[in-house]
Amino acid sequence: MALNLNVFHLFSKFKVLVLVTLFLMVLWTTFSYFVDSRQEISKAKSVMEVFRKVTSLVDSQEETKTKSIANVLVVKSLGPCPALSPYLRGASKLTFKPSVTLEEVQKENPQVAEGRYHPTECSALQHVAILIPHRNREKHLLYLLEHLHPFLQRQQLDYGIYVIHQAGNTKFNRAKLLNVGYLEALKEANWDCFIFHDVDLVPENDFNIYMCDTQPKHLVVGRNNTGYRLRYRGYFGGVTALTRDQFSKVNGFSNNYWGWGGEDDDLRIRVEMQKMKVVRPSADVARYTMIFHNRDHGNEENQERMKLLRQVSKTWKTDGLNSCSYKLLSVEHNPLYINITVDFSVQPKVS
Numbered sequence: 001m002a003l004n005l006n007v008f009h010l011f012s013k014f015k016v017l018v019l020v021t022l023f024l025m026v027l028w029t030t031f032s033y034f035v036d037s038r039q040e041i042s043k044a045k046s047v048m049e050v051f052r053k054v055t056s057l058v059d060s061q062e063e064t065k066t067k068s069i070a071n072v073l074v075v076k077s078l079g080p081c082p083a084l085s086p087y088l089r090g091a092s093k094l095t096f097k098p099s100v101t102l103e104e105v106q107k108e109n110p111q112v113a114e115g116r117y118h119p120t121e122c123s124a125l126q127h128v129a130i131l132i133p134h135r136n137r138e139k140h141l142l143y144l145l146e147h148l149h150p151f152l153q154r155q156q157l158d159y160g161i162y163v164i165h166q167a168g169n170t171k172f173n174r175a176k177l178l179n180v181g182y183l184e185a186l187k188e189a190n191w192d193c194f195i196f197h198d199v200d201l202v203p204e205n206d207f208n209i210y211m212c213d214t215q216p217k218h219l220v221v222g223r224n225n226t227g228y229r230l231r232y233r234g235y236f237g238g239v240t241a242l243t244r245d246q247f248s249k250v251n252g253f254s255n256n257y258w259g260w261g262g263e264d265d266d267l268r269i270r271v272e273m274q275k276m277k278v279v280r281p282s283a284d285v286a287r288y289t290m291i292f293h294n295r296d297h298g299n300e301e302n303q304e305r306m307k308l309l310r311q312v313s314k315t316w317k318t319d320g321l322n323s324c325s326y327k328l329l330s331v332e333h334n335p336l337y338i339n340i341t342v343d344f345s346v347q348p349k350v351s
Contacts, residue, residue, distance in 0.1 A: 079122060079123065080122060080123050081119060081121075081123060081124055082122075082156075085154060085156040087153075088154055089206055090206065090207060094147060094202055096146075096291065098139075101142075105149070105336060106336055108149075108150070111153070112336055114338065115334065115335075115336060116160045117152070117157075117158070117159055117160075118158040119156045119157075119158070121156075124157050124158035125211065126158070126193045126211045127158045127159070127189065127193070128152075128157050128158065128159040128160075128194075128210055128212075129159070129160050129181075129182075129185040129189070129191040129193070129194050129195070130148070130195045130197055131162050131181035131182065131185065131194060131196050131197060132161065132162065132163045132164065132181075132197050132198075132199050133164050133172075133174045133177035133178055134163050135165060135166045135299075140200050140291050141163065143291055144199055144200075144202055145161070148161070149161075149336065151206050151210075155206060155209060159210075160185070160188070161336070161338065162181050162184070162338045162340060163338070163339050163340070164177040164180050164181040164184075165340065165341045165342070166342060166343075166344065167329055167341050168343045170258070170344050170345065171258040171259045171299065171300070172259065172260075172299040173255070173257065173344055174263055175253035175255065175257050175263035175266070175267075176253065176255045176324060176326070176344060178252075178253055179253050179255060179320065179324040180324065180326050180342050181340060182194055182321070183321065184328070184331065186244075191244065192212065192243060193211055193212035193241060193242075193244075194212075194241070194242055194243075194244065194247060195219075195239065195241050196239065196242070198237075198239065200290055201220060201223065201288045201290055201291075202288060202289045202291065203219075203287075204287045204289055205285050205286075208281050208285045209281070210241065212246070213241070215246075215276055215277050216236075216240065216242045216276055216278055217240065217241040217242070217279050217280065218236050218238075218240050218241075218278050218279070218280050219238070219240065219281065219286055220237070220286060221283045221286035221287070222283055222286065222287050222288070223238070223287065223289065224288070225290045228283070230283075234265070234268060236264045236265065236278060237264030238264075238288065240267070246271075247321075248321065249276075250270035250271055250273075250274055250320070251270070251316055251319070251320030251321050251322060252320040253266070253267055254267075254312075254315070255319060255320065255323060256308055256315075256319060257305060258302060259300050260301050261301055261305050262302050262305025262306070262308060262309060263305075265305075265309055269313075270312065273312075273313065273316065326344060327343040327344075327345065328340070328342055329342060329343055
């Protein structure tokens, strides 16, 4: 009887132990289930986040690609400008208001920035640098800028205006200033065409196109103070147009013409020596108004010019772009033009 009681107690304890073990197993299983579920949810959230980021990246790339394609289409749709602009007006009667200011001219040319302009409706046929030698002619420069900017814009040109100012008291050297303008302008842009332009000559007819030709071009056939006739046979002064290749082929202008006269005839001789021919627009189109002025102090007639002209065939290879020395004082990008100031402190003697 006592044995049976002991077995009963032992069996009861074993049952309790089994129940407790089962309870703990159920508890552990439940706990593991909840932990695994949370991890799975976390994993699912991570996967969703990655998917969202990938989708966003793809969308962004597609948007960028779409914008790029749109930009390319816009650029491609910007065709070349016509050979003859639809904005040309022909001959104009020029007037010069003494009261005009630089600010007024600036306001009339809102699309000009730092002396540069390009048409927005088409791609210009040539990139043209206008080079203007200058000293003590502020009013003339203002009159020229007032008329030249709208004139060039009507021709749908991509252009820049460079004013090359000679500082100091040495005699004026127009030709050397133009060499400097050419060299400095090429540091800023890859210009196709160069217009060498006197500050006191204003074009009257916008059919006188400021682009270069297959041959060096002389744009001033006539002007008001010569009865609109060519000054003399072979005249190549005032306003001329040469491509980069044409100008480098003749080694630019001579640097040795100090004072007034001779340098334009020297350039013509260089052109002819290279078997090139001067071309001109028709006389009824290539007309200019010359702004009256007295001879400047420091720009007296060059008494050595005839001697220099006789030596061109011997000197042109060593006197020009390849020997143009100067002290560059400043390059200023003003709203309507780029101002290049140089000093020619030493004036060599003609041997």
